[in-house]
Amino acid sequence: MSLSFVAPPRRLLTITIDGRTVKVPEGATLLEACRQQGLDTPTLCYLENLAPVNVCRVCVVEVEGARVLVPSCSRKAEEGMVVHTDSERVRASRRSVLELLASSVDLSLAGPEVKRWMNRYRAEPERFGPAAPAAEDDRRDRARPGEHHAPEGQVAATVAQPVKLDNETYIRDYSRCILCYKCVEACGSEAQNTFAIAVAGRGFEARISTEFAVGLPDSACVYCGNCIGVCPTGALMFKSEYDLRQKGRWDEARQTVTTTICPYCGVGCNLELHVQDNEIVKVTSPLDHDITRGHLCVKGRFGYQFVQSRNGGDEGR
Amino acid sequence: MDLRLGVAGPASDVEKAAVDRVLGMPSGGWDGGRRTPEDGHLSRGGRAARSRRHLLLPVLQAVQDRTGWISPAALDYVCTRLTVPPAEAYGVAAFYALLSTEPAPATVVHVCDDLACRLGDGEKLCAELERRLGPPGESGGREARWVRSPCLGRCEQGSAALLQRSGEPAARVSIAPATVAGVEAALHGGAVRVDTTPPVRSDPAGHRLLRRVGVVDPDSLDSYRAHGGYQLLRRALELGPGGVIGQVKTSRLLGRGGAAFPTGAKWEAVAANPVRPHYFVCNADESEPGTFKDRVLLEADPFGVLEALTVAGYATGSERGYLYLRGEYPEAAGRVRQAISQARQRGLLGEGIMGTDFNFEIELRVGAGAYIAGEETALFNSIEGSRPEPRNKPPFPTQAGLFGKPTGVNNVETLANVLEILRIGGDAFAQLGTPDSTGTRLFCVSGRVERPGLYELEFGVTLRGLLDLAGGVRGGRPLAAVLLGGAAGSFVGPPALDIPLTFEGVRSIGASLGSGVVLVLDDTVDGRDLVRRIARFFRDESCGQCVPCRVGTVRQEELLARLASGNPNGSVAAELDLLGQLGQVMRDASICGLGQTAATAIQSAAALGLLGDPEAGRVRP
Incomplete structure (x- = not known):
């Protein structure tokens, strides 16, 4: 998407990126500076409409004089900074981060850019051995902090676990969760202010959870679906999409996207209706839309069944 | 904030009482x-109510202490x-090892199986407990459970445990040295004992930070x-904040927490x-x-720590100080708590200290079992009532901290050094040690050393010199390696040795x-076992926030397990x-010092050849 600065830049800073002298507005992050230069900088936990949490560490760059690499998504440019985005250290770290993630999380729905980065950095997640069998129950939800069974090392531990199906609007497949914190942010102070989910546990057992891992119907969730809107890996997914995928009928090539305005209230949120076989299969909103910034409410996100209702009939109910 | 509350059923009167004891009675239906x-x-409600979030951890601890776990209703x-x-x-709640979010036995004994105790009796103790009581962590419906624990800071004893008992009154007591009989007694409600004699072994003539340890009565402000005591605070008040900072800068004191940052510069920035x-x-x-120095200072000279913290508060223009103590140090907590109370009673904390217009309060905050909470920004989050996840720096604490x-x-x-700087002057202090x-x-x-314990020595002593003072390797065996820094x-x-x-x-x-750890390994130590314990430690203590540390510590432990069992993926060289x-x-991409150093000891062990020999798991001298 296009780069946009909310506040007018006060002055321009001069920094060096990969040998090129460039000018960036004061307050810009290194990621913004890199994108301004057209550099494809991988990001996973970063999203334009959320405050950077700099946890995935795939966007790291090397700043001369710094002891360790810095996350470009949150580090602000400073006058005279000398930045390397493709040094041996940067490539090695990005490669390892992608390998660590891919060896522990199902990234198969994470979008084509992730595969592109995996290829570019020659990530080989299988180096850590074959994946351990998935947990068959909710043991990850009950993990005690600071305790784990010592591994034998022949298989690589993963976060694979059963899908959480507890309501009709969306599913939670935490086998795909890279713990980017985006859903927590969207549920909390960045968008919805509902705070139904947070990170619980610690270490490899850290997980997105409601209190005591209760199901969504027993939680504070209001089904705005803003967590789905920001999830980068398909861990959170419309139930309609999930069902079609389970039946092997999900086919994005056959889908159209129609932009419209939500019919419910007067705010004027833009909706993007994803339609397959003349059925609405999911609803999104553009990240750069002035009003929504990609976020919707339960009605705009899930209240579309009436569209399918013909002849006053029951089909859509 | 529109919270969904009141749905988990009413808390019991006991749970409510535990909470209200910390927070006071609720004002009405809204709270x-x-x-x-x-x-x-x-x-x-609103902002005023939310501003009390920093009380979250103390309240959760109160519930844990009273009922043994934090129920949904509580x-x-x-x-x-x-x-x-x-x-x-x-x-x-689900972050801290000393809190339980599932029903748990009233008595839990945490038995140290970490580095120093592995070289002592800790592992033998755990094996025997496992034989007698079953595997750690399984309650089996009993009233008590034992679990393995990371370092409890009683390393000189060679074995240690921590009793955590809920009820009225609740108990948290150290057991050291720990024996099978001692742990069993603790599990069954019997008396436990802890040797609280300060394990100081260096020559008192050279003591500066330890000069009062074992000399003063730690329970008495008069003593x-x-x-x-408190003459140096008076001197600080005479010097003025700038004067104190000037002395600290002149002294060239570097932080003793691990990062060796110049203390004077830090204070000046604040x-x-x-x-x-x-x-x-x-x-x-x-x-x-492997670290226990701060525990000794807190247990044996708590007023010294308070005085130093007060000086720091004065120099930096702070009116509020926090002492964040790990939850595994109950004896130190007791000492500090009563020391704060005595100092407050005598006007050495509070308003108008020593007749000046300087106001300062100190609040004790007790942790709940999380190594990462010692990372300074994670510590701030812990005090604030958030998960103790480290923050990205910058901004640094001097810019935006607690x-x-x-x-x-x-x-x-580090703070203890400040009193010595005020006592002898920054110039004289700078003459001690090396430039x-x-x-x-x-x-x-x-x-594996003859006289384990705490040694205060002027900088400049070599490793050999220190080991000689400690009586050398136990039993005169050959030295295999030393773990420096924990x-x-x-x-x-x-x-x-001659560094x-x-x-x-x-x-x-x-x-x-x-942190000043000098852990001595003789030629009989299984280095690979120690290294795996280190890997387990970091995997358990990672906060899980960033990918390199969260998954890297897991892969590191798995890899070491393969090496230890002689089943490398490909060759040993490929694994290394x-x-x-x-x-x-x-090291390069983790957010904080935990991840950045989680491989350091293991890499150094590999470089010393402690990992790569599949034939023998022994340390090569």
Whole structure:
């Protein structure tokens, strides 16, 4: 998407990126500076409409004089900074981060850019051995902090676990969760202010959870679906999409996207209706839309069944 | 904030009482009390209610202490009282090893199986407990359970345990040295004992930080004053904040927490920051395996720590200080608590200290079992009632620290040095030790050595000199290696014996002094076992926030398990190469010092050849 600065830049800073002298507005992050230069900088936990949490560490760059690499998504440019985005250290770290993630999380729905980065950095997640069998129950939800069974090392531990199906609007497949914190942010102070989910546990057992891992119907969730809107890996997914995928009928090539305005209230949120076989299969909103910034409410996100209702009939109910 | 509360069922009277004891009684229906007619006409809450979030951890601990776990209903009540979303409060509760979010036995005994105790009797003890009582962590419906624990900071004893018993009254007591009989007695409600004699082994003539340890009565402010206590605060008040900072800068004191940052520069940055208020934090979350120096200072000279913290608060323009103590140090907590109370009674804390216009309060905060909470920004989050996840830096604490305000933070030993600087003057202090490592250092000597314990020595002593003072390797066996600096430090071999134990000396061999750990390995030690314990430690203590550390520590432990069992993926050389790459990404790309050092000791062990020989698991001398 296009780069946009909310506040007018006060002055321009001069920094060096990969040998090129460039000018960036004061307050810009290194990621913004890199994108301004057209550099494809991988990001996973970063999203334009959320405050950077700099946890995935795939966007790291090397700043001369710094002891360790810095996350470009949150580090602000400073006058005279000398930045390397493709040094041996940067490539090695990005490669390892992608390998660590891919060896522990199902990234198969994470979008084509992730595969592109995996290829570019020659990530080989299988180096850590074959994946351990998935947990068959909710043991990850009950993990005690600071305790784990010592591994034998022949298989690589993963976060694979059963899908959480507890309501009709969306599913939670935490086998795909890279713990980017985006859903927590969207549920909390960045968008919805509902705070139904947070990170619980610690270490490899850290997980997105409601209190005591209760199901969504027993939680504070209001089904705005803003967590789905920001999830980068398909861990959170419309139930309609999930069902079609389970039946092997999900086919994005056959889908159209129609932009419209939500019919419910007067705010004027833009909706993007994803339609397959003349059925609405999911609803999104553009990240750069002035009003929504990609976020919707339960009605705009899930209240579309009436569209399918013909002849006053029951089909859509 | 529109929270969904009151759905987990009512908390029991016992749970409510435990919460109310910390927070006071609720004011009405809006914060969990009885609904009054007035409640229907006005709403209480909002920012004022949320501003009490920092009380979350103390309240959760109170519930844990009273009932043995944090039930959904109790959590709901806590959240109602503090206006905290239940999911977030659960996220906090589920982070700490000393809190339980599932029904648990009233008695839990945490048995140390960490580095120093592995070289002592800890592993034997665990094996015997397992034989008699079953595997750790399984309650089996009994009233008591035992679990393995990371370092409990009683390393000189060679075995240690911590009793955690809920009820009225609750108990948290150290057991050291720990025996099978002692642990069993603790599990069954019997008496436990802890040897609280300060394990100081160096010559008192050279003591500066330890000069009052074992001399003053740690329970008595009078005794402290009789030994010169609080004269240095008076001197600080005469010098003025700038004068104190000048002395600290002249002394060239470097922080003793591990990062060796110049203390004077840090204080100056806080003092100069125009944003108010300022805070000063004493980091007593000493959890680095093999470290026990801060515990000794806190247990044996608590007023000294308070006086030093007060000086730091004065110099940096802070009116509020926090002493964040790890939850595994109950004896130190008791001492500090009563010391704060005595100091307050005598006007040495509070308003108008010593007749000046300087106001200062100290609050004790007790942790709940999380090594990462000792990382300074994670510590701030812990105090604030959030998950103790480290923050990205910059901003640094001097810019935006506790509650987002300029904050000074020093470890206990660093602060103790400040009193010595005031006593002899910054210039005289700078003459001690070497030009780049001024003053004295506390060394925590443990493992296979004749006289384990705490040694205060002037900087400049070599590793050999220190080991000689400690009586050499136990039983006269050959020295195989020394772990310097703890789990986040590095193994060094016998060629390092003549390196001076100074910041610059150990840096020259790629090691660090860290928290002053000197763990001695003789030729019978299974180095691979120690290294795997280190890997397990970091995997257990990672906060899980960033990918390099969260997954890297898992892969590192798996890899070491393969090496130990002689089943490498491909060749040993290929595994060591992969281990190196894991170390590199953790060091280069992790958010905080935990991830950045989680591979250091293991890499150094590999370099010493402690890992690569599939034939023998022994340390090669």
